[in-house]
Amino acid sequence: MPTVTVLPSGKTTQAASGTSLLAAIHASGVSLKTKCTDTACNGSCHVFVVNGKKSLSKLQRTENEKLDTIPGVTSKSRLACQATLGSEDVTVELVGFDS
Numbered sequence: 720m721p722t723v724t725v726l727p728s729g730k731t732t733q734a735a736s737g738t739s740l741l742a743a744i745h746a747s748g749v750s751l752k753t754k755c756t757d758t759a760c761n762g763s764c765h766v767f768v769v770n771g772k773k774s775l776s777k778l779q780r781t782e783n784e785k786l787d788t789i790p791g792v793t794s795k796s797r798l799a800c801q802a803t804l805g806s807e808d809v810t811v812e813l814v815g816f817d818s
């Protein structure tokens with residue numbers, strides 16, 4: 720079961736493969752304020768994946784198109800509601816540093 724570490728707080732949680740990154744972040748006790756749920760609607764769950772990016776689910780068209788509309792996106796960017804965990808540990812950094 721992979722461990723998800725959320726920066727900058729450093730809080731961690733373990734979650735089953737297939738769990739959304741957003742659900743894992745919330746399970747760690749970190750409040751990531753989103754204005755939508757699971758629909759890639761406004762990009763408020765934008766995070767930077769510091770480690771373990773290759774373990775996450777592949778970027779799908781809906782997420783990719785949404786990321787294209789968000790300022791500050793880098794090659795480490797994912798939408799936490801769209802990315803699901805694989806088998807390896809993942810470290811993410813919150814863009815707005817909510818904790």
Ligand code: FES
Pocket residue numbers: 753754755756757758759760761762763764765798799800801
């Ligand atoms: S929760 Fe809205 S884009 Fe992810």
